[in-house]
Amino acid sequence: MRIYIVTACWIGLYQSLIVTVGSWYPICPETDVRVKSSGAQAPPPHQCKTHTHLQTLHARLIRSGLDRDPFLAEPFITSCFDQRDPARARLAFLNQADPPSISLWNTMLRGLVSADRTREALRFYGLMRAEGLSPTHFTFPFVLKACARLVDLKLGRRIHTHVWKCGFESDVFVKTSLVGLYAKCGSLVDAHEMFDEMQVRNAVSWTALITGYMENGC
Numbered sequence: 001m002r003i004y005i006v007t008a009c010w011i012g013l014y015q016s017l018i019v020t021v022g023s024w025y026p027i028c029p030e031t032d033v034r035v036k037s038s039g040a041q042a043p044p045p046h047q048c049k050t051h052t053h054l055q056t057l058h059a060r061l062i063r064s065g066l067d068r069d070p071f072l073a074e075p076f077i078t079s080c081f082d083q084r085d086p087a088r089a090r091l092a093f094l095n096q097a098d099p100p101s102i103s104l105w106n107t108m109l110r111g112l113v114s115a116d117r118t119r120e121a122l123r124f125y126g127l128m129r130a131e132g133l134s135p136t137h138f139t140f141p142f143v144l145k146a147c148a149r150l151v152d153l154k155l156g157r158r159i160h161t162h163v164w165k166c167g168f169e170s171d172v173f174v175k176t177s178l179v180g181l182y183a184k185c186g187s188l189v190d191a192h193e194m195f196d197e198m199q200v201r202n203a204v205s206w207t208a209l210i211t212g213y214m215e216n217g218c
Contacts, residue, residue, distance in 0.1 A: 068097035081111030109142040118146040144177035153185040176205040183212020
């Protein structure tokens with residue numbers, strides 16, 4: 001009987017939060033939703049309409065003990081960056097009960113680069129590697145974009161080495177980011193080499209190369 005009462009309480013709590021943050025995942029009335037949520041597929045991040053709404057949501061998550069739930073962390077951190085509150089995003093990331101997944105690290109990297117906090121993004125990338133996590137093909141475009149914005153060719157080459165070691169050099173998005181990095185840093189020979197090696201080219205890769213030539217007066 002006690003198990004069913006606890007389960008009902010969790011379900012009621014999650015339903016209450018869903019009213020606030022949107023339909024993040026379905027409720028299963030036959031099992032503990034905290035266990036069920038770990039196997040559910042996360043829907044698109046919810047967009048908090050105002051910063052006040054974000055603050056209210058965060059307070060409710062903390063009071064309910066769900067601020068450390070890894071299933072809720074990713075959409076919440078995304079909402080923090082959408083509301084230009086990177087400090088709150090960082091707090092939510094660091095307060096996770098379990099070690100953050102690579103997906104959550106990527107969410108932080110994407111948010112920091114989008115917020116033009118490039119140096120902090122690169123520090124997070126270093127911390128991620130220090131924790132022993134292997135970057136994915138989603139990781140490198142954010143890190144390479146940070147290097148390009150800093151026009152740091154030396155660091156960009158080091159990240160390119162990581163790309164090669166991880167086996168993502170043929171990925172179209174990573175390759176396009178390499179084209180953009182070298183073009184931005186004025187290394188047009190390298191940029192063109194990356195472009196020529198691409199088996200699949202898209203509008204973004206063409207734009208990155210053309211922009212590089214234009215910015216360098218070619």
